[in-house]
Ligand SMILES: Nc1ncnc2c1ncn2[C@@H]1O[C@H](COP(=O)(O)OP(=O)(O)O)[C@@H](O)[C@H]1O
């Protein structure tokens with residue numbers, strides 16, 4: 288890529304909208320993603336993340352709005368754009384009857400890469416995905432985490448400039464997630480631009496330089512993870528749990544002690560600057576919770592603040 | 601080690617996208633053909649033996665020749681037409697819905713430079729090519745049984761390919777809109793099987809009462825069967841032959857256009 292283009296956004300959306308019949312899944316959103324950036328879409332199920340990803344991957348046609356990818360119009364240059372993209376869809380789309388290696392070799396055909404080159408890259412990518420030992424196993428026999436890694440390996444066959452990952456770690460155990468995150472860091476340090484959707488706030492905090500928070504088809508906040516937290520939440524959070532038979536926690540006592548508080552079904556969250564200080568004050572006021580936890584604010588708190596709901600219910 | 605070298609530019613070849621889909625189908629078949637070899641070759645041969653030799657003895661003993669041929673010779677070209685249709689139709693029902701809905705591999709394909717229409721073209725042309733080869737093998741087999749009596753039998757593989765394409769295209773159009781595979785079971789029971797039985801495959805159209813012959817002629821497969829029989833025996837006059845070919849070509853063209861539209865709607869809406 289010539290240097291001049293690197294200042295232009297890689298993806299630019301203005302008023303991007305997607306309707307399904309009468310239902311509006313994406314409601315005229317704006318965003319810009321720069322080259323080399325790792326950009327997140329954080330939001331609960333049904334927020335419109337997948338619908339947005341399908342438009343950004345030049346597959347689904349927007350109902351309205353402007354979208355440019357690599358400075359090209361997906362309506363006219365869909366195949367040219369997709370040749371430079373890697374896509375990891377939310378649901379697996381692997382050939383279950385074929386072996387792990389064959390999945391890669393076959394997929395390379397769609398990009399019209401020379402056979403020899405596909406083979407070379409497949410070997411490298413199997414190593415990258417830690418699947419070399421499983422190369423000749425039937426894909427159907429892989430674990431969920433292995434299938435995700437194979438899907439990521441497959442999405443890299445054409446050496447994409449932009450990699451789009453739709454909930455890459457949903458449904459994986461913590462170990463499998465951390466392995467995947469580590470691979471994504473490597474891609475990022477190799478200069479690949481990443482777009483990641485997730486409903487895990489820790490994933491967004493770990494992986495994204497910048498992110499938007501989506502809810503009901505709208506973008507409700509945008510910024511770097513730390514920035515969003517300092518903008519929309521306090522430094523610390525004090526989480527209090529009460530015995531199950533206490534149906535209404537002593538709100539009137541607690542509320543003066545915090546900047547803000549949230550009552551969730553299983554706990555009360557007090558948003559404060561110094562959690563330990565507040566906990567002492569809570570005890571001094573004669574309130575005795577079953578357990579108390581002081582933690583730093585997270586994106587989950589930002590989401591709760593902005594929408595009144597939790598990300599994962 | 602760097603997995604993705606952003607600056608590297610790779611000289612890609614420039615084969616059209618539909619052709620890449622075709623080679624994908626061929627490669628997929630080459631890796632999985634063992635599962636389908638029985639239905640491809642063994643069934644037709646079993647059919648031929650059972651119907652031709654078994655039923656043939658009975659028919660020959662009672663009525664003598666059928667349209668001037670022994671029953672085995674009469675039924676063999678029809679079985680070739682059936683084989684071409686059945687294999688093609690089978691590939692365009694469950695496998696299409698699986699690629700759309702269950703295994704979702706078509707969604708992976710349209711995230712590459714391919715368009716939904718390329719998948720249709722790839723599938724249809726692959727089935728044409730595959731059934732060309734399959735029916736060529738079959739034609740050699742029935743020739744060994746003595747069931748071909750004219751040089752025009754060399755057209756049989758072309759007719760087999762035409763039948764495959766003529767059924768594949770409309771079936772893909774149909775399957776692109778199907779939500780559940782129960783629909784395929786119904787289609788098989790109430791459309792495919794009756795068509796197999798009533799397309800003048802197992803006995804000549806002259807066996808039907810005059811008033812019902814037009815129903816037979818409405819069966820798309822009837823035209824394939826008629827063409828195969830003409831090719832095997834070197835019979836038939838230009839007018840009807842042209843009509844048979846036209847029906848199959850029309851099915852292929854209309855089916856192809858609708859299939860491209862339907863699959864696009866299904867995959868990229
Ligand atoms: N093909 C479709 N037809 C109708 N509604 C859809 C379709 N795809 C998504 N939706 C609806 O659009 C909304 C957003 O979905 P989606 O983009 O998948 O959200 P997310 O990925 O954030 O969970 C949901 O309410 C979903 O039911």
Ligand SMILES: [Mg+2]
Nearest residue numbers: 336337338377
């Ligand atoms: Mg989604």
